[in-house]
Amino acid sequence: MDRPIRVLVAKPGMDAHDRGAKVIARAFRDAGMEVIYTGLRQTPQAIVDAAVDEDVDVVGLSILSGAHNTLVPRIMDLLRQAGLDDVVVVVGGIIPDDDIPALKAAGVAEVFGPGSDLDRIVEFVRQAVRERQRIG
């Protein structure tokens, strides 16, 4: 049986804007994935602990507060320390173009800005998980 892709959708830091996170959580669900929604105000450590416990394939981070340069590298670091190098990390939110290369260098698979096509995000995640599983 094809097991469902498990995705952690997390809101790191203090950012309170959760419309996008909730929309993408539903889009993942409607694509047949199991979405673990952490809710707001999550520390990097709590997000990584959840990723470990829930044995997810994907971590989706939603940040619109401008704190991504601080929070994302920290989360990537903790994921590596936890041995979760094979998890696909995607970031959504308001991320200036100039900041994207550094996030990708830290291991983020893709960054999705405002107005991103939902189907494209879903397809990207599916594809990325498939590739990682092939390598794994």
Add this chain to the structure above:
Amino acid sequence: MDGTSQAPNCAAPGAERAAAPGAGPGSGRQFLTLSGQPVKAVYRPEDAPIDYARDLGDPGRYPFTRGPYETMYRGRLWTMRQFAGYGTAAETNRRFKYLLEQGQTGLSVAFDFPTLLGYDSDHPFSDGEVGKLGVAIDTLADMERLFEGIPLAQVSTSMTINGPAMVLYAMYLAVAEKQGADWRQLRGTIQNDILKEYYAQNTYIFPPQPSLKIITDIFAFSSEHVPKWNTISISGYHIREAGATAVQELAFTLANGFTYVEEGIKAGLDVDCFAPRLSFFWDIHNDFFEEIAKLRAARRIWARRMRERYGAKDPRSWAMRFHAQTAGVSLTAQQPENNIVRVALQALAAVLGGCQSLHTNSFDEALALPTEQAVRIALRTQQIIAEETGVTNTIDPLAGSYFVEALTDQMERQAEEYFRRIEEIGGVVAGIEKGFFQKEIADASYAFQRRVQQGQYVIVGVNKYQMEEEQPVPILKIGEDVQRRQIRDLRQIKRSRHRRRVSETLRSLAAAARRGDNVMPPLLDAVRAYATLGEICDTLREVYGEYREQAIF
């Protein structure tokens, strides 16, 4: 799809009357408002059976559908109030002064997330957030710097603050005191609308019950000491931005408003003592007529309820006054210059809907906080509407339009239906706990996203008329050194203040909160002693506990 609207209509005359609602003549396509309401091809007198005295009334007269004041913009233009704040207090102070020089007529403070959530800048959780989406305020010293050289007796100030509203309000009053301004002359607004925080904006700290108690403390304190202050701005804006439809925004916001009124009455206050100081805040989205109808319906519903249900006798308790802001959620990161046009049309709807103050978004806000140039264009947009278009010459010019009146009636009816459902589930607080509002909004938000996804709703530059290569626009970046400087200053304050006074004032604050006394007097003492926002909120967290979100899918 567009070609079909050009096709000749060969259907029998009158066929469109029998067609499905929202179907256009000769077209298979549904015509919907942005919120998904069907729209007919033509509206006729029978669609809008208006009893002028009962349903409209003259401007400034019950039920205030046409506006809260008799003279409206002929008497005084709306307040042009741009929401601003970033970095340290000193930086935001400079932006305030710039805006005032450019002809802005009121201030509006945006706070950063640590401030909105009641944490100090040196709290580990604040790392990366300090000064990012607003100005960082830790102590009275920051507030003093924020309004340095701005006479608070003369300017009106709005503060978007909810969870810790009473603390920032106390700081503002303390700054006014230091400037020698009379509290009785102070004008301004604190958002202080906690209910929508639990299901839309998410900057709550304490659970609903103690939060509501603090709000009634503020009502009572202000009616005695700061009588011109708007003690609450009951906000649909964030509900809409969280993905609600126009009707949901209308209904949920008003339901929150009714709850505050009921709490005030329950706390023993005379409704006419506090109701005139309640103000509202609406989001103005892209659908021009839907937004105007929403604003007119809002005034009418409020007036009727206040008079009929809550027995208010003072006409000022019936008349809804509101601030409006163009919809942040409608801004696109793609071809951002297009946002200038969107904002102009939304602002026009706000003005035709009779707003008392207005914020126009800057075109670059889907990318970052606005640059000075972008803010100037946004402000100029209001000035052009006010001074060039002539729309301010007459009041409520759309009254009597079959379509606008029909839409106004329809929104009132749909809101009433929501009020009935909310009552059925036990009121707003019970609705929050059951996740009713969260689910309604999440459903609407996802349904809208699907419409966009399928191209049923067009967003220019996003799902139609896209461009391969876009010219990047310059954006404002908040340096990481803001946090460092803010923490350094905070430490400095902590060293120089009178430590014993701080702990004494915090202790009496905790005691007052435990006893259920009005928290405003001890809060004022604490901020005067330079207790930090985080220390004050921690003290109250001990007493009241913390709220954790209810997410319902």
Add this chain to the structure above:
Amino acid sequence: MAVTVTPQQLIEALRAGDRRALARAITLVENREPAGEAILQSLYPLTGNAFIVGVTGAPGVGKSTLVSALIDAYRQRGARVGVIAVDPSSPFSGGAILGDRIRLAGSRRDEGVYFRSLSNRGQVGGLSRATGDIIHVLDAAGFDVIIVETVGAGQSEVEIMRYAHTVLVLTAPGLGDDVQASKAGILEIGDIFVVNKADREGADRTASELRHMISLAPQGDGDAWKPPVILTVASTGQGIDDLVAAIEQHREYLKDRDTLARRRRQLVERHLGELVSERLLAALQRAAGDRWRQAVDEVVARRRSPADAVRRLLSDVDVLAGLAREAGSGGGDPVEA
């Protein structure tokens, strides 16, 4: 990466407290992959030590908050706590949004707590089995208390609760007809009733209504367990100590009366029964081949009653011979009818 680790290594790692190994093992077990079956087989002798608490109640009564408070209470008492939170999946896509972690105290990091969100993946029986299997994994991993949380509605929830030694049924005042709703099916599975949000108006009334309903339930013999009604405010921790004490009392009661052993036996019997019927059915379907489909057709066409069709199938000598062959070979999933 999972392919490079053997089930045995995974078991050793999870027994040594490796959370990642534990999480992976649970995934394998939940997905019923061969490695998962192997893990379960090896783990089985190591189980039987955990105490299992079921928590159920309608949305809005504060289940997750209560679970969070229970976690804290058991941690203070030195117990390691595993939590399985079950949410329904979407009937359309099979996907799910699992939101129970939200209530877990966010910033705290605690090696003594493991929390796992589970989707029912649309299968009633399958869910109950997956939950049972995951309980075994957590049990073998050394968790002293395992909390299973479900929305108290529907057959599957009631099924899951049978794995628990002590079942808490939650209500809250002012949430309309929850007590009424809880009458149906949930009432008889509750060992302890909790009126959460007891600082609300109407808490005492809700509690007395519950007591009244419990008193109407058929009484056992003289010292039969009488479900207590506990008032809590999970958000502040009020009443949680009373609740833990009540759970302990129930545990003692189970021990004294040997009920615990009896419940375990019943559970094993059920579990074995489920396994046997699952295997036998699969074997029968393989053995019967076309005759199975024929039987279905006949019942659909109302030419035969279901009982009659079964009787015919089970008296068919060829089928029975095939069944003996197939059942011995084990394994395999039931074919689709």
